[in-house]
Amino acid sequence: MIETRGVSKRYGDVLVVNDVSLRIPRGGFTSIIGPNGAGKSTLLSMISRLTPMSAGSVMVDGMDVTRTPGNVLARRLSILRQDNQTSLRLTVQDLVAFGRFPHSGGRLTADDRRHVDEAMEYLRLNEYRDRPIDELSGGQRQRAYVAMVMCQDTEYVLLDEPLNNIDMRFAVDMMQLLRRAADEKGKTVVVVLHDINFASCYSDHIVAMRNGKPAFQGAPQEIIRDDVLHDLYEMDIKVHEVNGQRICVYFRTT
């Protein structure tokens, strides 16, 4: 379980994340949604010790993330942010193999190689195996980075806007993969999402943030509702049920 206790982040006078106490249970797919500037990404990067907190603490399976040795935590929790180095001369295979670093310290064992192959298979990267990542398209590169994180083989997988800059087909592909990781491998997937329809269709649990605090949380059918979303985004959003999926329509105001 991931548990935040009174976590805050302050930049100068601005309180970006305000005293958040949250529990994300083990297993399943959790989405964090909310308007720009709600503190979603900041919260995620504090949970994953990328950003120091101004106050509070974060526990992952009882381990304090700021005190646990980095490589111990790296075998339990992985994080992928959206803006990654793109100018590296590295092949896809080499990048994915870095995911084994917390386990093997840079020297790959046969077991590590199996994980690398499996992750590439899983993200359908086999044909790009030897291509340098700076020659890939945005969607392919994103998949390569996700493969690296999958290869890390952690209980918790945290992703900050993994659908950014990729087209619909790859976005659906990516969400299917993450859903499968939760269902088949029993991973705990936590994703910051901008597209509320993806959050609606794939999540087990949604945390809706506003002004640095979780405003609502619950199952998709509790959160993806006209009144809740109106409150959250301060705009009219109509929720329709299409083929059993709750879809939000908000593109043109009338």
Added chain:
Amino acid sequence: MVMSVWRKPASRVALLGLLALLSVIGFMTLNVQADWAFILEYRGGRMMALLFTACAIGISTVLFQTITHSRLLTPALMGFDVLYVLVTTLVLLIWGGSELAAWSPSLRFALQVAVMVGLALLLFRLLFSGSVRSLHLMILLGMLAGMLFRELSELAARVLDPSEFGISSGVPQASFNRVNTKLLWAAAAALAVAGLLLLRWRRYLDVLSLGRDIAINLGVAHGRVVLGVMVVVAIMVSVATVLVGPTLFFGLLIANLAYWITGSQRHCWTLPASVLTGIVCLLGGQVVLEHVLSSTLPLALVIELAGGLLFIALLLRGVRQ
């Protein structure tokens, strides 16, 4: 078959090694007119100094570029070697020449390296704490810092009395052509210390080049490792500066040649490649200039010119992207 072997970084580094070896042999043996004992002593000392310089500048530049995620920034461009010159003059100014003259030069060197490491860490913290994000602003700041340090050390040199200044001289006046061979052993010792430190962090270097967030994700204690690498860089810059004085574009030139030649960003290839490229440039360059072209053009000028042109090219490419 030949192509696939050639594409391997290992074979390219091996070829570089061969070229470097040829450069060393050429440097030592071409045009020997006096007796061998004299040549060995005279050219041997110079050769060792240039070898150490290639090591120090090659490794420190590649490391610095790894932790700053840039192919453009180098310790020399950020004014680190001029900072070392400033340190040597300031140490004299504060402690006084007469007292320091009693110290052995190696001990003085050790003291200066220690001060240098402290200052370099401070400077690095200031510049790279995340407040300055623009690369071009960073280069501008580095150039300003370099100018400031140069002026300050000249000012300090004027304040010193002439006999004291005599002690400090040698370091600021050293160059590729007038190599300082008095501190060879101290330089070797400092290089060894830096090398041992580096050995400790070597497994993390490749991970560092993936960026801070991914390095932390993969369990690297990013802040601590970067600080350690920075200590290594500061020691190596001190070594290079004491041997050949401040340089400007030499590090940029050999590091980028190394990336280009190996076609890889693995440090197990780029580090040796940049050192070997440095050796080829310094020793081979000297041989070619002196004996092939029989030119009196100073090598430093040629190297800095080539490095400067590369700098402009990299800058333009960066702008276009």
